[in-house]
Amino acid sequence: METKSIQKVYASFPDTGLGNKLLIWAKAFAFAQKHQLELFCGAWWGIHFGSWIRNEKQKRLYLGYFHEDSWMKRVRLFFYRQKARKVNEPVVLEDEQQPVLYCFREVITSKDYFEQIKPYRTEVKEALYAMLQPSLTEQLNQLAAPTIAVHVRRGDFKLGSTLTPLSFFIDSITAIRNACGSVLPVTVFTDAHAGEIAELLALPAVQMSVAKADILDILLMSRSKVCLLSISSTFSFWGGFLSDGIVLMHPEEWHPSIRPDEVNRRFFEGKFDPSQKTDPVLLQQIQKLVLDQTLT
16 A cells, blocks of 8 residues: 555554454554555553453463564654654544654544444455464464354453343354254353353353464454354454354444444344344344355
């Protein structure tokens, strides 16, 4: 991509989880793509003390996940920052011919997390895969895509409205299996300890995903035929955003759609209440994507 030299974009990552870091990067990437500007990125990896203090299963180091900016590029950024005027969380391009650094750092800038990213979903997806370290790409290519992927967010999601009850996942799996007349295999992606989700793991043909880099969990979730998300989890949302499959959310999810409309016209995305009669259009999609796949 040909870029303008006078203005640049910078994605700076706070002490937060991978889903939030990816949101910041993707917003900066989309802005840079739209205006043909050079993009700089802060370091992806770091020590997240909160995850250690809370004794979370995942420590959120993210070391060796992506290609980092070279030291020469970081030096160029250092000197550019000394002369450039900074604009935080930009929406539009500044109409001026002077050095400007457009900085993205805030995770939540609107209720629709993916609003700025949706028009660039294809480009974001391609860039994300291109950023992966070769060893992770090789590992990903050796892993089988799940039929049904379930993401159970725990970690710091222990109480209140962000806690997705296990009953949602259990009842949804049961409803989907009943609709298809088959005990479809389920892969659980989670930062919970096995004892925290024992009731879910006790279901037949349900297994915990093997331990690996968190980014591979997101990408594997996105390759599933059906993806069940946790409430308000950006980690979950990334699996859904990248998915070309059915994306099901808890009935109390308050965030809007995460994918472009043209994708959702092909693959259902929305709230799912397993206690209600399965929508016939959704059932048809499940049978086409899931049941036919398991019989071939």
